[in-house]
Amino acid sequence: MDKITEKIKVRPENSHSPGIQVRSILFVSAPYQLPGLKADIHPSPWKITYAVSMEEAAALLGKADFNLVFIEMQTLDHKTEITIQHLKGLCPGLPVILLAPPGHCKNRSLERDADHIFIWSGTPEVFHAMVRFIEDQRCKDTTRRAVLLVEDSLEYASFFLPAVYKGIDTAFPGARPPRLVLAGSHETAMARFRELGNRLECVLSDTRLPWQGREASGAGIDILSTIHREMPELPIMLMSAESANKTRAESIPAPFLDKNAKHLGPNLHEFFRSLTANRPVGGRNTLPKDPYPVQTCPAGFTRIGNGSIGGKARGLAFLAQTLNRRPDLVAVYSEMTVNIPDSLILCTDIFEDFVRDNGLARFTGRPLADLVQAFIDAPLTGEVLGHLQTYLAGTCAPLAVRSSSLLEDAVTHPCAGLYKTYMIPNNHADPDLRLSHLATAVKLVYASAYYKNARAFIRSTTTHPFRDSMAVMIQETAGSRHGDFFYPAISGTAHSLNFYPAANAKADEGVLNLALGLGHTLAQGEQSFRVFPKHPQATPQFSGTRDFLEKTQNRFYALRMTGYPETLCFGICSNLERRDLSQALNEAPVKTLASTYMPLEDRIRDTWYCRGPKVITFAQVLKYGAPPLTALVNDLMTALAHAAGGPIELEFTADLPDRSGGPWKISLLQVRPMSSPRDTSLITRADLDEAVCVSTSALGNGTLDTIRDIIYVNPEVFEGGKTPDMAQQISRINAELAKTNRRFLLAGPGRWGSSDPWLGIPVDWQQISGAGAIVEIRDGTIHADASWGSHFFNTITAHGVPYITVNSGTCDRIDLENLAGCRTVRDEGFIRHMRLNRPLLIKIDGKHSRGVIIDAGKADNDIQDQ
Known part of the structure; x- marks a missing residue:
């Protein structure tokens, strides 16, 4: 810390400035966020300098003058010696705003370090509002009129910020509109009211606010009642998430804004519009709406609009941006061309x-x-x-x-x-x-x-x-036309972190899923070909030729190009058709990617050009490197993960050359960050001995000890053709548990969320939204690979729901039918809902992909037996 400080020039605060006009901004963010940020606020009226770490931000503060610093909260998650207080110490008086993502602002103590903390999802209007707010806050003009907003909730204050400014611009058009003043407690609100007095245009106050160090349900009532007595002509509004406070607002009297209203923004805007009733507005509101701007972003795509x-x-x-900075990534692969499709964004x-x-x-x-x-x-x-x-x-x-x-x-x-x-x-x-x-x-x-x-x-x-x-x-759309259909030869998803390594693969070597045709197969978790890109010839999911025949892709998605109705088929799969492999045996992608099963030899030959059933093995690409797709994917994942500062997921397509001997066409469609485990939940030998469920393929990390409900697929009455009925039974139980906010353990065979009902239970997120942990049992009841890579699977992990796979024939085991203190709450036939007296203890060791479920009630019984 001292060495860094020595290199940085500390500038004294200019105490004589009448205020600030923000011209130069320092924005500190994780590397993955910056290119999108630049696109979102391009073009910018400010000079914005970007830093990807607090150390880089500290160095930049010593080289240039900045009027404002933004710091995204994720940047503070990394180990760093530089704190917000340290940055502020380098430039006294420099305002610092901390940005938190929606739903993730839990550390209110950070407010003591930053000047303000706001919730931000990347919208330009909120960014503009935050800059304007800082200018208003630092304004020293003692004649400037003001709007007072009293709100202590970070979520609502962030939401109201652009909405109030929009209202101000509507009600007070001109070159010198009122400034916005924000107060977060009863004492601060009253102090601002005394300070501003006749310069106030209006006051908006929440009802429940801190008052004398404690939250008071009537603090806002007292504020507005006092203001109304002293300045009865001043427009005021009471806001509350409790609709019963509408009656209390009438007693002030003041108009009431229900914070739970669906049209909260428009309702707030109507309050400001009402302020213009007795004020000429110069025809401002009658002007036509400005056209949407058309801009070419630094990333190369075209955007329409201001949002x-x-x-x-x-x-x-x-x-x-990553590809532009690293042209060497693709320059060495002459057998392939790599591009990002041109995009138009509304x-x-x-x-x-x-x-x-x-x-x-x-x-x-x-x-x-x-x-x-x-x-x-x-x-x-x-x-x-x-x-x-x-x-x-x-x-x-x-x-x-x-x-x-x-x-x-x-x-x-x-x-x-x-x-x-x-x-x-x-x-x-x-x-x-x-x-x-x-x-x-x-x-x-x-x-x-x-x-x-x-x-x-x-x-x-x-x-x-x-x-x-x-x-x-x-x-x-990336791909080529084959008869009446259009599709790429290969669609792929690559993950730079593999939670389920096998054979000689390591977790940080990643995993790759490939499918013939359009990527809908991968998105829905249907049958695809999983491979480790560092070991492309290894196929641990196939133990023999029978597995290749039963577990490889035999259907794929393509876009119909002829014979479609003029209204198109905008149904579940849009205009896509799910084709059988047998319908495309003579199309070029199948000829290139298929192998042939030789019944007399009981073996698979890596060629299409012989008689026998065809099997999609991608052998030309994976075994023979024609083209070296896995090598390219490895290099791309390494570069992208390094640039993003964490593991990533990449979506791409690979299509056949236009001409013999030409390059394959690789289209990069999407990249997103992956969630990676941070803290390891240690699983002891005693845990393994006591567990009612042990898994060596568990996704997630941490300890969960609040689940007492279990929704379990009854193996005694399971019927493969009835999985849609099972999904409906689960949905009904989920809805009942949601009424009391009870989380549950969900367990059953095959792929959860599969779009193919023969591969698992075809539930969607809404039907299992109360699941606190999920067990996928692979015991031969359903023959399907795990649902890694599907969108459903990504949604589960995004919620932090542990996903535990139990594989038969290994040291994994599960027994949920003999739990202590367990009773059946509801039996739907295929699905059983059970409840325990004591919560289960679920421990996931994300570093080693291990998981256990321990019956806490059994431990109580063991103690009693002794």
Whole structure:
């Protein structure tokens, strides 16, 4: 610390400044976040300098003058000698704002170090509001009028910040609008009221606030009552998350804002609009809305709108920056060309305008068919349609219309697969019909933000009033046409950290999943080919030729290019068709990637050109390195993980050359950070001896000791063809437990969340949202690999839910039928709900992929027996 301090020039605070105008900003963030941040606030009215560590930030403070410092909370998670207090000591008076992701602001003690802490999901409007707030806070103009906001909740203060500024600009147009003053307690609010007096334009106050060191349910009532007595003409508003306080607001009297309202932002805006009733506004509100700007971002894609590009697009920006900085990564692979598809992004403000202008929020909770139809029927504006029409004029390639929500692919909330992707052929002779197809796909992606699964995820991982918002990313689909269908030869997902190493593989060598055709196979957790990229010839999941015949991919997804209805098939898989391998035996990708089973020899030959059943083994790529795809993936994962500062997941496609001897076409589609275990939960020999469940393939890390409920698939009555019925039975029990917020252990055979009901129980997240831990039993009842890499699986791990796999034929074991103090609460037939007197003890050792479940009630009985 002392050596660092010696090298840095400490600047004295300028106490004579009348205030500050922010011109230069230092932004400290994890490396993965920075490219997306640059894209989100580009172009910027400020000079922004970026640092990827607190040490780098300290060094930069000694070289340049900054007016404001932002620090993302994730940066503080890493071991560092530089603290916020140390940075502030280097430049006294320099304001520092700490940024926390939605739902992850638990350390309020950090407020003592930073000037302010706000919740931020990456939206430009909040960023602009925070900068403006700092300028207002440091304003020394004693004649400037003000708006007083009294709010102690970080979540609500962060939400209100841009909303109040929007209201101020509406109610007080001009070059010198009132400044915003924020107070977080009764004492501070009253002090600000006494200080500002007649300069106040209005006061908005929460009801429950700190007062004399304790939270007081009527603090806001007292504040507004006092203000109303002394300044009865001053507009005031009471806010509360408790609707019963509306009556108390009437007694002041003051208008009331319900903080649980679905339309909280618009309701707040109406309060400010009411302030203009007796004030001329110069026709400001009658001006037409400004057009959406069209910008080319530093990452190389085009964005339309002023809002955020969303999480998925931020990952694309990180991917582009890494490749631009490391051209050597792909220069050595002459057998392949590597690209990122050109992208057009409709920012989040277009989504928000679309939902608001068409009143679509009222369809929340409605039946899915009604919700979807409402979004389809709602019109996009002529301006947006014009942008889409211009885009279509430049391409006739098939298109993928993909979600890019604020939380999607974020470090703390990956929420992969919650929202929809739609593919369209984009080859109809009528350009108006092509435009209609694209517009419908965009609106259906928007609709997926209101699906029950998505809303349940957001509610469980963030706090009110945060609401996810949706950007849309439009890309040319990677692949080639084969007859009536379009698809890439290979779709792949690569993880730089492998929680389930086998054979000679190590955890940090990663894992790779490959599938013939479009990536929907991987996203849904259907049958794919898993391989360790450092050991591409090893296939530990296949013990013999019979396994290759039974466990390799025999179906794949492709986009139909002819014979589709003019309205397209925007159903579960959009316009995709699930094709049998037998339908594509003579198509080039199958000829290239398939091997042949020789019945008389009971062996598999690595060629398509002989008689016998075909098996997708990817042998040409994995065994013979033609092309050296695994080597390229290894290099990409190493570079991306290093640049991101942690493990990553990469999605890509590999397509056949256009001509004989030409290069394979590799398209990089998406990158996202992976969650990696930090603290190891030690499992002792005594734990292993006492455990009712032992697993050597457990995902997660830590100790869980609160679960008393078990939802268990009854093996005695299991029927493979009845798994959809089992999913419904689980859903009913989950709904009942959710009413009392009871978490449960979920256990059963095969893949949880499988879209193929013959490979496991086809539940979705909403149906098991109360699961605190999941056990996947692989005992031969269902023949399926574990569901690693699927979106469902990623959602489970994003919630921090331990995922325990029990493999028969190993030292793994499970016995949940003989637990002490256990009673059956509900028996649905296939599914049994059991409850214990004492919680289970679940321990996961993430470093060694081990897990145990211990029956605490049995330990009590053993003590009594003694």
